[in-house]
Amino acid sequence: MPIDGLAGTVQYAMDLMGICAFALSGAYLAVRKDCDVFGTIVLAEAAGLGGGVFRDLVIGVTPAAFTDLGYFLTPLITALAVFFTAPLRHEETWYELFDAAALGLFSVTGTIKTLTHGFNLLAATTLGISSAVGGGVISSILVLEVPTLLLWNRDLYALPALAGAGTVAVLHHTDRLNTGTAVAAVLSAFGLRLLALRYGWRTPRSRVWRNPFAGMRQAPAPHPADAALSEDTVTVRRPDLDRHGTVHPHAEDTDSRDAAHPHQEGTIRLRREASFRTRKQPEQRRDG
Template identity: 55%
Template sequence: MTSQLFPPGVQQTLDLVGIFVFALSGGLLAVRKNMDIFGICVLAEATALGGGVMRDLVIGATPVVAFTNLGYFVTPLVAGLVVFFLHPEVERINRSVQTLDALGLGLFCVTGTAKAHDYGLGSVAAVALGMLTAAGGGVIRDVLATETPSLLRWDREIYAVPALVGAALVAILISIGRLSTATASAAALTAFGLRMLALKYGWRAPRAWHRNGSRTSEE
């Protein structure tokens, strides 16, 4: 199966690291929204597992791995407790959290695309689900917190685009029979690099333009 891109132990370790960091971002938003410990843990779980759960439901991979692997379910709870007790310290290392979040983005868009392909989806659908795996949890987090999803906001650095690029690279590699641990890692690092460059240089997706070529005015 193409979704088995790394040795099982390495794959699970990478998954858990990505899940933990995604969960931290969910927990931090819950703190900013003045939620209690239950809300913190719910947002941590939703952010960390939401994208993978939606992907598995779409492709029919049930019961979803988030509920069959205890480590996947418990890790976000641990991250939620870390945020509950240590959120000022976690906020202070936000740059490091963003870096690890970008690594998780790269990993999940790659493995999500490969898994969707294994379940018989075509390239376009697999790419869409790869992007969903990486970014879907953040959308669920923001909706639960009554926020406009970050990846839909023009004033936030691009997030879905790096995931889309990484997923597209995987689909191309599969189509030409060149997907391997090395090439999958290169695709993940490409998505990671684009996200980090976006954070550094403030890259944002363009907004709507008028016919005369000027941007729409801010409201």
Template identity: 40%
Template sequence: MTNTATTLLALDLLGIVAFALSGNLLAARKNIDITGGLVLGALAGLGGGMLRDVLLGTRPLSLSEPVYLIPPLVTTVIVYFVGQRLERVRWFIVTFDAAGLGLFCMTGTVRALDLGMNVPAAIVLGLMTACGGGLLRDVVANEVPALFNGSDLYLLPATAGAVLTAMAVRLHAWNLWTALAIAAFVFAFRMVAWNLQWRVPQPMRGWSYRGIDAKLRGTRGVFRRPKR
């Protein structure tokens, strides 16, 4: 196994751990049993990569490499025993989700480029890797997906990470250290945006149906930053 392949494997596994923890903690927050936690953890950790690989026409890594199935199992057991002791579950969910976002937008882009995709397509597949699992997790858990939550930024940090990754690969500057730097940047971008409630522009001319929007403001999804 080459150094690049080893680096990708390590970063992929870290991303799966982070997203699987977010899925299991979300299950714990909603009082879902351990099997449901395993499902949410697996969807979050493996879903985005499986979607990417299917579009690339290759066998999903999570099916061809059994090691990819270990993190969801391990994180399910960990959260089962220690999850109830965590007081700030929402913060941990968002934090682990942000960590997975930073890692997967990068590994997804690199894998797409390695398989001969052009840069724009690789960036799109990197975003799908980063956001796809979380989207599946939130939909199954009946949660407003973080991707569609206008109270903070989610897609933009992942896009920045995918673009930086594509640039690093094309400039032959991608390695473990640049990978960690990009992941840290995306993580920090996402967490700062969540804490400060940075917003993208809202629909113009009242296209968002103000009456419905007013009702939705009263709901509190796990990814919605509480008002101070």
């Protein structure tokens, strides 16, 4: 089937399914963040339409979300259904399932639409990935979360989208892209994402950051002469560093923060203290 025919007959249905699936994931995110009905609708619309709008703007066409009422109503109805359906509110599995389905659908439809506008395979693959992850990125930013695809300790996210988009690009290049192979590409991305969730597959991170203390601002090393003059050990508390090593210039005093989070006391104290040998200066020393 020609690429134009495939886009005309299949893409609209796949687009609506992808929008619905991403809108479900956005609505579940809103419920987990305790958003009101308006916030739930906003996150569902952002998750469902964000990636497609970005893709359409890049390829130079009017976003379909602004010209087709179905594109707008699908996230709206989905958001209201999730908001008022109590049994589904706490089902994390549903959130992951719908998000994986949308990832596969949009990676394929985004690539197909880009190819129909004459873009090369690399550009089409890139915009296919953007279509798949864009909505999730926008909805995460709206609730002040780091997007999943940027975190090393989350299961594979961008790579399944790459699998779907790359498969479509290869099929198009070999003149084997049709309805059946497009569905197979969707299933490949969807299946890879589910396998990553099941087995905890993750992308590697830099070896430098595998040390939990890497990146922490440490106390200056003492001068050798100072170390020789005294055997006194001074413990320095770092209330401006949290347990992850992040600097907080206006952080509260360590003791007050530990009191607020007693279950984290041991960890916080361990990572905020640095001991070094220095000369005795009683007038500058602080009580532990």
